[in-house]
Amino acid sequence: MRNVVRTAEGREANKKVLEEHVRTFLDINGLEGADFDDTPARVARLWDTFLNVEKPALHAFPTSNDELIVPKQYVLWGYCPHHLIPIRYTFKVGYIPRNKALGLSKFVRYSRYLLTTLPLQEDLPCLITDALEEVLEPMGVGCIVEGWHLCMVARGVEQQGSTVVTSSMKGLLLHSQTARDEFLRA
Numbered sequence: 295m296r297n298v299v300r301t302a303e304g305r306e307a308n309k310k311v312l313e314e315h316v317r318t319f320l321d322i323n324g325l326e327g328a329d330f331d332d333t334p335a336r337v338a339r340l341w342d343t344f345l346n347v348e349k350p351a352l353h354a355f356p357t358s359n360d361e362l363i364v365p366k367q368y369v370l371w372g373y374c375p376h377h378l379i380p381i382r383y384t385f386k387v388g389y390i391p392r393n394k395a396l397g398l399s400k401f402v403r404y405s406r407y408l409l410t411t412l413p414l415q416e417d418l419p420c421l422i423t424d425a426l427e428e429v430l431e432p433m434g435v436g437c438i439v440e441g442w443h444l445c446m447v448a449r450g451v452e453q454q455g456s457t458v459v460t461s462s463m464k465g466l467l468l469h470s471q472t473a474r475d476e477f478l479r480a
Contacts, residue, residue, distance in 0.1 A: 354394035372409035419462035434466030
């Protein structure tokens with residue numbers, strides 16, 4: 295996974311290059327006029343804002359809790375790596391602590407950071423469970439990601455209500471039906 299450090303000057307230079315490419319894209323497709331005057335700068339700002347999210351530190355803290363913890367229903371937007379069209383993701387993460395816990399905002403921050411790498415949805419749950427397993431060493435960890443892909447909605451198969459669900463389960467959430475069921479019901 296990339297860990298790009300960009301200076302303010304470098305980011306500005308990148309935005310200018312992207313503006314020129316967007317301007318070329320508009321020109322070759324005959325899209326011109328006042329409606330498009332600010333489009334290149336807007337597109338460059340959008341991608342600069344989306345891609346330049348700092349990787350959060352995942353520092354665990356001690357806990358005596360050994361029951362399931364489930365941050366769920368947090369929604370983030372990403373982009374399809376094949377079409378660069380938005381995807382609306384809903385996340386459900388759960389883990390059974392083994393003396394370590396993670397601040398609840400870190401789940402959202404880390405997921406948001408991962409989305410800047412334009413991952414395939416099929417890989418996203420594993421990226422999350424791998425990171426949590428490494429930091430927390432939990433008894434079990436799981437992640438379910440539901441994605442509403444605009445590339446499926448606006449083009450191709452044009453499925454308006456269709457979503458894709460992917461998951462990753464490890465430890466007790468994989469091997470214990472009771473723990474797994476509790477996570478799935480939460």
